[in-house]
Amino acid sequence: MRPSRPIFFAFFLWAGPAFADAEPGAVVASLTEKVALPSAAAFDAAAEDFHRRTTAGCDDPAALRAAEAGLRLAWAKLEVLNFGPLQDDNRASKIAFWPDKHGVAGRQIRQYLRKADPKTVTAEALGKGSVALQGLPALEDLLYGGETISPFACAFVQGIAGNLTRLAGGIRADWGTREEGYAARIEAGDLEADAPALYYRAATDALERVLDLKLKRPLGDAPEAANGALAEAAPSGRSAAIVAANLETVQALAVGPSTNDPGLADLADAKAGTRLKDALAERLGRARDLLNGLNRPLAEAVTAPEPRSRIEVARFAVKDAKTALATDLAPALGLPAASFNAADGD
Numbered sequence: 266m267r268p269s270r271p272i273f274f275a276f277f278l279w280a281g282p283a284f285a286d287a288e289p290g291a292v293v294a295s296l297t298e299k300v301a302l303p304s305a306a307a308f309d310a311a312a313e314d315f316h317r318r319t320t321a322g323c324d325d326p327a328a329l330r331a332a333e334a335g336l337r338l339a340w341a342k343l344e345v346l347n348f349g350p351l352q353d354d355n356r357a358s359k360i361a362f363w364p365d366k367h368g369v370a371g372r373q374i375r376q377y378l379r380k381a382d383p384k385t386v387t388a389e390a391l392g393k394g395s396v397a398l399q400g401l402p403a404l405e406d407l408l409y410g411g412e413t414i415s416p417f418a419c420a421f422v423q424g425i426a427g428n429l430t431r432l433a434g435g436i437r438a439d440w441g442t443r444e445e446g447y448a449a450r451i452e453a454g455d456l457e458a459d460a461p462a463l464y465y466r467a468a469t470d471a472l473e474r475v476l477d478l479k480l481k482r483p484l485g486d487a488p489e490a491a492n493g494a495l496a497e498a499a500p501s502g503r504s505a506a507i508v509a510a511n512l513e514t515v516q517a518l519a520v521g522p523s524t525n526d527p528g529l530a531d532l533a534d535a536k537a538g539t540r541l542k543d544a545l546a547e548r549l550g551r552a553r554d555l556l557n558g559l560n561r562p563l564a565e566a567v568t569a570p571e572p573r574s575r576i577e578v579a580r581f582a583v584k585d586a587k588t589a590l591a592t593d594l595a596p597a598l599g600l601p602a603a604s605f606n607a608a609d610g611d
Contacts, residue, residue, distance in 0.1 A: 287531035290452070293460040296529075297448050299522035300514065304343040305350070305437045311339040312433035316426040323419035330408050330501070336429070337401055337503060341510035343436075345471040345518070348463050349447050350439035356432050359392075360400040363497055364478055370397040374406055374421075381417040388427025399428050402498075409500040461598055465529055465590070468518045471511055472587040479508050480580045483567045491573070493564030502562035505576075509553040512583070516549040519590060529590075533597040541593045548586040555579040 315332045323329060340360060344351070351357040362370060373395055377385060384390060391399050404425045407418050414422065440447050451460045483496040483504070496504040520542050521528030530541040555575045559566050566572030591602040 287527040289461050289532060290454075292527045292529060292532055293464070294443075294452050295522060295526040296464050296518055297452055298443060299526050300517045301346055302440055302442070302448055304339075304346065304514065305440045308336075308339040308343045309433040309437040311336040312426070312430045316423075316430045319419075319423045319426045323414040323422060326408065326412070326414050329414075329422070333401075333404060333408055334501070334503060337405075337498065337501070338506060338510050340401060341507040342514045345511055345514040346467050347470060348458075348467055349451070350436045353439060354435070355396065356436060359396050360429065360432055361402065362397045362400060363402050364482070364495070365397065365402065369395075370403050371406065373398055374403060377421065378415075378418065383417070383420055386417075386421040386424040388424050388431065391424045392428045392431060399425065400432075401429070404429075405498060405500050459598070461529060461532060462600060464518050465594065465598055465600065468515045468529065469587060469590055471515050472583055472590075475508055475511055475583055476580060476587065479504070479511075480576060480583070483564065484573070484576060484580070485567070488568060488570070488573060491567040493562075493567050496562075496564040496567070499562070499564040502564065504563035505556040505559050505566075508563075509556045512549050512553050515586075516545060519545050519549075519586075519594075529594060529598075533593055537593045537597070541589055544589045545586050548582040548589070552579040552582040552586075555582070 315329075315336045318329060318332045344357060344361060347357055365371075377398070385394075397403065404422060407414065407422050407425075410418070438446070442448055443452060450456055451463070454460060456463070479497050483491060483493055483499075485491040493499060498504050498507055517528065519529050521531065528542070530538050530545060532538070533541055556563070556579050559572050559575060561569065561572060563576065566576060595602045
């Protein structure tokens, strides 16, 4: 049964300059310079920092978990840009093999731990092996598998950290700068796909993943059907923070990186663009506030009445944002409005 939908969104205006009817080139430059390049650089820096910390060993698991938290959230902001450098060499899947519907990573990790062969967990060996063992979910499993980290598990952590550094460095290098690399090509329109459409699809695809995989999947259709174990990053309890970080990047793409920079909504006509920016800023901001305000991990919140209600309202807000993008922005980009599954409105 559909839960009651509280109507308490506090409407506010996007208090920034109007860029409606902005030139596509200006919007692409804004998103590339202020969103894509900084996100790639931040993830690369976080991967380097985590790798450096692992070289000192695993005697302080709490410190490693704190560093891994920064790495995971840096990825959450970057993963929205799931095209170009993230798709090359299947990097996105290697960094975050999720959802793992059949528990592949867990089984393979247990096998590696039983065999305890150091040659199998070097960065080079992992980079050539199973996608399920190369990135953040496997790293989280090892870091949160117990109070202490065994010597072999530590070597495993170090190998994953080294592999992530390689992947993150490759993404940053491929994005390049506004003068060379993918960033220069996307700004110059030197791609097969239309640049604004790439950013638009990145935003809408990210919202789709948030709606269907990151929120609805653990929520289930009713409290008795909830399964917190299906939440992303359930062991660390960072599921809600990851979604909030995803939405932060989506908002930067859609509304603009700042009040002084244009976003995708500015490609709509003046009236529609202003209305769209207001709606998106309100809906996405509200969803982030609700998720960040949970008093327990999302994996636990899905079965508790009050926190579950907050997650459901956040999901409604995200769906509203996705609908607004399809209704007001897709036509301005010459794209068909996305089709929606009726179940999205449950």
